[in-house]
Amino acid sequence: MKRRWWHALFYSRVFSPKGFLLRAAGLAALFLIVHALGWRAYTGILCGTSPTGRAPDANAALFGVSYAGLYLAGVTLVPVLVLAAAIFLLLLRWMAGKGESGLRQIEK
Numbered sequence: 004m005k006r007r008w009w010h011a012l013f014y015s016r017v018f019s020p021k022g023f024l025l026r027a028a029g030l031a032a033l034f035l036i037v038h039a040l041g042w043r044a045y046t047g048i049l050c051g052t053s054p055t056g057r058a059p060d061a062n063a064a065l066f067g068v069s070y071a072g073l074y075l076a077g078v079t080l081v082p083v084l085v086l087a088a089a090i091f092l093l094l095l096r097w098m099a100g101k102g103e104s105g106l107r108q109i110e111k
């Protein structure tokens with residue numbers, strides 16, 4: 004049975020290089036989608052300015068907070084996840100080269 008991309012995204016191990024990269028790609032994709040939709044204009048509501056002119060605009064608040072949260076995740080979490088995946092992959096390859104003796108030393 005052929006695996007679908009969403010199956011790999013949701014059912015891969017979280018604490019693995021592949022899991023880190025998939026989560027980073029997912030966060031980056033979400034940020035690119037909301038940026039392409041133009042939700043950046045709605046971040047003004049965070050300082051009290053409504054982009055639509057109506058003060059009680061719940062959609063504008065949701066769009067602004069979503070954009071700000073995804074922007075912060077894109078700036079902070081995505082690079083950290085990519086670096087963690089690279090370091091984790093290098094450590095796994097290094098440990099595979101050491102054989103079982105290296106694994107026993109780490110477990111102690």
